[in-house]
Amino acid sequence: MSAAILVSLGAAGSATAQEGTARFVIVAFENTGSYGQGTEVFQALGLGVAAMLARAIDRHPGADVIERHQRGAAGGDPGPGAPKRVDAAGAAQIGRAAGAHYTVTGSFADFYGKFRIIARLVDAKKGAIVKVISNDDPKLQDRAQLASIIQAVGERITSAAGLSPYPDGSAPPPIPTDAITAYSRGLLHDSRGESARASEFYQSALSAFPPFDEARAALGQLRGR
Structure with a gap:
């Protein structure tokens, strides 16, 4: 992508932040090759990384993450059970259908504990990738640091969208x-x-970290069905 396009998209993001809340849609992440844990764990992390990234972005006072129940499976969203690669055009379609300014899609790889996330911030209106963001610092690639990795990627995404720190x-x-x-x-x-099975794992998450609001909310929704 040329520097001119990057500058143009960056300026558009800044205008969005100044005029009001920047709205994001987060799509399930693709596993591009992970080793050292069971297949189900890696299938699950495609959903979990996206959900935790949504949590990190939504904490920003100038950001709003559109929840899945608000957007359904609009615009070709592959859905929570099928984290596949979504190209820029498909990501933009999902974002436009949901009324978002940006779609975040991407992938992860866990190589025996070395954890990398690659996120792509897509301008939903222009259908172009604004920026590709990763935890490229070798000091922030340990699976044990997963929460910090996701937080760092989320902060870089909001910055790329033109939001203040x-x-x-x-x-x-x-x-x-x-x-x-x-x-x-x-x-x-x-x-x-x-x-x-879902209930068991949500409860396990809460046992490991009692203040885990997202796990508590998911368990409550499950029990309310």
């Missing part, structure tokens, strides 16, 4: 990787309609 002291306490993994597996079983 997060307020000082706004970072939440890091969620243990075991809790994120259990929550992710809950999402996977939930997406398959396997309520009992």
